[in-house]
Amino acid sequence: MREEGTEELSEKTVKRVRLAPAERRERIIDAIVSVVSEHGVPEATTSRIAEAAGVGPGTLYRYFGSREEMLTAALDAVYERIMRPWYDAGELDPLERIREVGRRHSRIMASEEGGFAVPWVQFIAGASEVGLRDAVAETQRRAYRVVQSVFEEARAQGSIRADADPVELTYQFLVYAWGENMCVLMGLNEFLGEERSMKVLEHFLDQAATKPSESGRGQ
Amino acid sequence: MREEGTEELSEKTVKRVRLAPAERRERIIDAIVSVVSEHGVPEATTSRIAEAAGVGPGTLYRYFGSREEMLTAALDAVYERIMRPWYDAGELDPLERIREVGRRHSRIMASEEGGFAVPWVQFIAGASEVGLRDAVAETQRRAYRVVQSVFEEARAQGSIRADADPVELTYQFLVYAWGENMCVLMGLNEFLGEERSMKVLEHFLDQAATKPSESGRGQ
Amino acid sequence: MREEGTEELSEKTVKRVRLAPAERRERIIDAIVSVVSEHGVPEATTSRIAEAAGVGPGTLYRYFGSREEMLTAALDAVYERIMRPWYDAGELDPLERIREVGRRHSRIMASEEGGFAVPWVQFIAGASEVGLRDAVAETQRRAYRVVQSVFEEARAQGSIRADADPVELTYQFLVYAWGENMCVLMGLNEFLGEERSMKVLEHFLDQAATKPSESGRGQ
Amino acid sequence: MREEGTEELSEKTVKRVRLAPAERRERIIDAIVSVVSEHGVPEATTSRIAEAAGVGPGTLYRYFGSREEMLTAALDAVYERIMRPWYDAGELDPLERIREVGRRHSRIMASEEGGFAVPWVQFIAGASEVGLRDAVAETQRRAYRVVQSVFEEARAQGSIRADADPVELTYQFLVYAWGENMCVLMGLNEFLGEERSMKVLEHFLDQAATKPSESGRGQ
DNA sequence: CATGAATGAGAATTCATTCAT
């Protein structure tokens, strides 16, 4: 990858392009994500990032104060993308929305090079670096809050039982998602996909739902 | 942390403590585990390990051929400790044994600095180094096999339903355990313990069990 | 040696001298040669080289992939210089050219710190490192081929007897040159110079020449 | 080489043997020579030496003050052996003795694993370590003196011409021998043996001899 | 603004030497 022949050209090309700061930052973040995807966090060196972004190593420091900042910014971008389904599926009934998001998650994780799933897992797994670690945890907490609010909405609307505990359900949802992450991480592909992992989620949801799944397994 | 003079004053006072090789090795492994716990795998540098073990950097290489070997040895020790409950609980009915192991896992994970839980998670999450990563995956596969065999035994004995799928149950057990790992890793302590995480496991087991839990939640 | 402040005061005074890559590379090679001269190959450590080049240790690795590459590059530079006489003397009659080269070799070796003679010998004698050793041997073979081709030319032109064996003469030339190398290496300066070592070569050449030496000893 | 199975036994055996200091020293020196032969000077580590000698690393320091001393002692032993032919051939006519020694040298160098030739060359080539280097040079000077005295004797006896210069002849002899050393060192085996290298010596001697070679090359 | 040459602290590893046993 990144062979010279083509690179030398494109690099020269890129060099000339004077981008608006915000857009250049965007591009660098994309580069970070792709480097993290390919190599993992600890191997996401600044020079790899610079090369992938088509800029000099010094340039990175015009947009970020440190490597940690770069990674944190990339993590945010990944979080953004990973959580988008929760908002995109906004018009559905809350419980159905959760089911839909889960299905998407399973599908994304099962698919080879599943968009932002890989860097997502890389961040979760590779964040032993202090600081990044906290950022990842914060990310999970944010996700947690989003999920919990949807469960609460679902209970309010009556699509899950009144005695179901949204916190418990949220934890269960996370457990389901983490399970898929771990499988991706360790290459246990046999568990991924709707047949196995997705079942876990439906398990949890069916137990709390007031009526059985409409579209999911069930049939 | 691990400043001199606080606990093992003999270490810094006495120069050149001569130990039986086996014991020194043991101590170094303990040191590795504690460094991994505190700093994660990538930050478990040989000099940190040496300092924690109270030996010179060269000494490590009398006992291990490389840093990777050190980490692998520590991983083995941790695996050993983490999986011990499966063997200690040997005399119980298989399903009950799974419950018991689960309870212990939850308890261990919940306890602050719960023995080997932290390094266990650090190894799972932080093993970006090739070789160590494979060792970790192998460890998971080994664990997987142990769990599955117990589920199969349980089905043979009739304590879980004949139509329950041991593979599915095994995955569910792992998902439960990974959930706790993630919480430990990210400091989401609010989910740990019998009240929340343990419930997930009992969820799964109750569904497959032919009779309700004897000792677990239930009452 | 190479203390700061003595000759190139600018080096220590000015921090971060920025050079064109080619020139910096050149300077580093010079530094390697001088370190090898002074300390021999095994003692030509990267930190000594860095210090001699007036750069940080990391800088070396911007120009060379490894210490071995540094040494190989330096060896090439030395070879280049050592063999230059063969090409500079190109217009002479072949046999006379050989005599001329020999005289230059003797002169170079005899002169205190005779340019590239000392590092040349250091490389030949001190290349215990695999890879470098092969590079040195290749160097000798290359030199051998150059010398042999000139002897063949000389025979074709009739300046050495038709029954003289170019291979034998080449070996004899090498033996002559190695003799000087050994003397330099071991500080046996009493043998160096035209009086003694050079005589050896003329011995060999006179025996094969069709007419006596024009300029050399003879008189 | 040095596999455990057998070694463990022999080691235990050797351990018990309490040798007279002088003899143990002797054995260690043998071990050094064999390690140098096999691995070269820079790779002749103290632990390799200790292992080869069947003693603990600490023991070496009861007999030698430092690694350098060990190597120097071994070099002396090798010198001793290499120069023995000069004395063994004592009854012959001096010039014939030189021829005989030369022949032996050529034969030894040409033969695979030629007794003490290999460590000899290893010392000459590998002695970039300061101190050892001087020792090697001294060795060459000693050899030089021995050779020169024989040439002087030969001149006194009239077997070489009165106007021949013993110093010159000595240098020529050394050049001949070094040539063979270099060939061994660089694996240029094609030059070794009586056909090529030995001819060089006979060249020199014939020129100084009052009568042609008796036994040597024939013509 | 952007660059990329230069940096230097720190990583893993080796090995001659010491010293408690």
Place this chain on the structure above:
DNA sequence: TATGAATGAATTCTCATTCAT
């Protein structure tokens, strides 16, 4: 006396960061 466990300075190499251009 002999041992071998322990040492720590030194080695090669990496990489986040800086700063002259």
